[in-house]
Amino acid sequence: MGRLTGGDPSLLRRINSAVVLHALRAAETATLTDLVNDTGLSRPTVEGVVEGLVAAGLVEEAAVAEGATRRQGRPARRFRFRVEAGHLLGIEIGPHRIAALLADLGGRVRGSAHVEVPAAAPAEERLEKVRTAVTDLLGRTGVPRSALRAVGVATPGIVEADGTVRLGTALPGWTGLRLGERLRRSFRCPVLVENDANAAAVAEHWKGAATGSDDVVFVLAGLSPGAGSLIGGRLHRGFGGAAGEIGALHLLGREATPEEVLSTTGEPLHPLDEAQVAGVFARARQGDEQARAAVARYLRRLVHDVAALVLALDPELVVVGGWAAGLEGVLDPLRTELARYCLRPPRVAQSLLGEAAVATGALRLALDHVEEQLFAVESTVTARR
């Protein structure tokens, strides 16, 4: 149990400030009277809070609309939340590409950048590509680097709380890389690093296939699946940041690696060669027996891994993304098998965000960070319910 302290008048001030900012953000513009009505606070309190928010650059008086001036008397002053008071970046650093999204404080995307990277590129080259993509994006959108309030970064691997990649076999030189620290040199704002499947889970919950559910498992279905989970709407990272690394389950039974599972020749596939993998699925569709057997093995493995997640967590919804999500015959077997042994099988949906999921999630994590600062008191207030 945390230490309890007595009733704190500054707590009340912070609650009031968050309440007003929240009401202002929900409305396009609001008068002081609107805010008094929306918040239940007294007019002097609202006036004091709005004054403070204007001084902080987060709120400004809105220009008076044409029609309003024609009415009798002085029109009431209207205020608006300045979504342009700061910007955010969401960056995906993947095996094949780097993607970046730029958004305002309202979370609206203002620009994006995509750069291809060779799968074999060493860490330094990959980081250099990130820096170039960001510089280009800021230049194109005319947003100064100093306007960035937070940067979210998502990448394959197990990521520690400080942004160090504890294990990241998908990218050369990634394991042990102090990714957060390296990127913080390029930005003066907080840089948050997250596992890619975790970020995608957050993204689908924000504006994808999982907007209606707070208990979600997102499966990033590739050769070896990763997963991200939301429990009660919050990301579940696990004690060591490794929650959802279910792809390791097959190691236990000394079973074949994913590269062997999908092989039609006995020679394992290259883990990052998506074209080679797609070729196996294409040949299976054309009736090639060996390819069909390989795909069947792959699906069985995927279903088993997802089933383990579902039994452990009992989510409402499973969202499947990653390159394998679009493949024919992935979702239906999953639904069928989950229905077989789950009392209340979760819904299974395909990712709505597709390739954009990871960068979008990184952006959302940056936005969460900024909102936590702006609305620091909100969790306190909502916890009261």
Add this chain to the structure above:
Amino acid sequence: MGRLTGGDPSLLRRINSAVVLHALRAAETATLTDLVNDTGLSRPTVEGVVEGLVAAGLVEEAAVAEGATRRQGRPARRFRFRVEAGHLLGIEIGPHRIAALLADLGGRVRGSAHVEVPAAAPAEERLEKVRTAVTDLLGRTGVPRSALRAVGVATPGIVEADGTVRLGTALPGWTGLRLGERLRRSFRCPVLVENDANAAAVAEHWKGAATGSDDVVFVLAGLSPGAGSLIGGRLHRGFGGAAGEIGALHLLGREATPEEVLSTTGEPLHPLDEAQVAGVFARARQGDEQARAAVARYLRRLVHDVAALVLALDPELVVVGGWAAGLEGVLDPLRTELARYCLRPPRVAQSLLGEAAVATGALRLALDHVEEQLFAVESTVTARR
């Protein structure tokens, strides 16, 4: 996001009341001056709050100790939290037995009862045994039924939020039983029903092998394992209350049932015959080849199921309880295998509470419920950190 309301003066009053009660409970007795110092509240506020708590029967003036009266002047009045102001029950309803624990508001156990039940007993007989055990326990301890503030009940199966057993194959007539509703007829206080592995997880966290960790998987290792998980110190029930039902994983691969896995004859064991199961383990220790093979199959299955939980959740600690926990050769293979493929393998510990874990967890859930009412505002205050 929850609806935000403005600063509420009654919130402050409730915070103050919870703060004082918390300080009183932490100390054996406390003077008003102690409480002023402990809470940072003003003396008039503390006086008002204590007066209210005395009126509610939760606090009383403590008798003045002998030594104190000899000092000069009138000794300061001392107050104490009345742990005897209410009582709680924790009840385990298992396949073979019913166990009940009675405790005061401080969570201190004041008495217990144990009753054997035939595994084949129908639901009505089992419920009748519960009622008898409770009546005996209350009679022996001299606690009137009206003094019960909450009753926690733990039982195998998937339990819905309202206390209905959605699936409970271990007990005859259990599936579909409105267990909460049935038991509420015997009590005038809230009755909380929980899955047995979930309750055991809570118990080990309270006073068992998991007191030092908030991210725990408790495995109730029997023929088919169940599990309960704490995430950030809170029970994770899952969307449908079925989280941790990892025993179903083997169904997926159309694998042998647990009763077949442990069989040495080809004939499946009876799922509830613990003596028969213990016999297989005993013969394995004596070197019986078939028994050893059966035990090896059983352990491989258990390790796999626990591994799936660990990969999904990434806990700090795995606690193994249930009858299989005490068997030789259960914990070590688990540790070895988890270490093989987990980057940061969880610690693996044996249950400290043993047979008492489930009833103790049920008691803790009842205590949690009462504390939530007494300290309703606490989560608000701690969330502020």
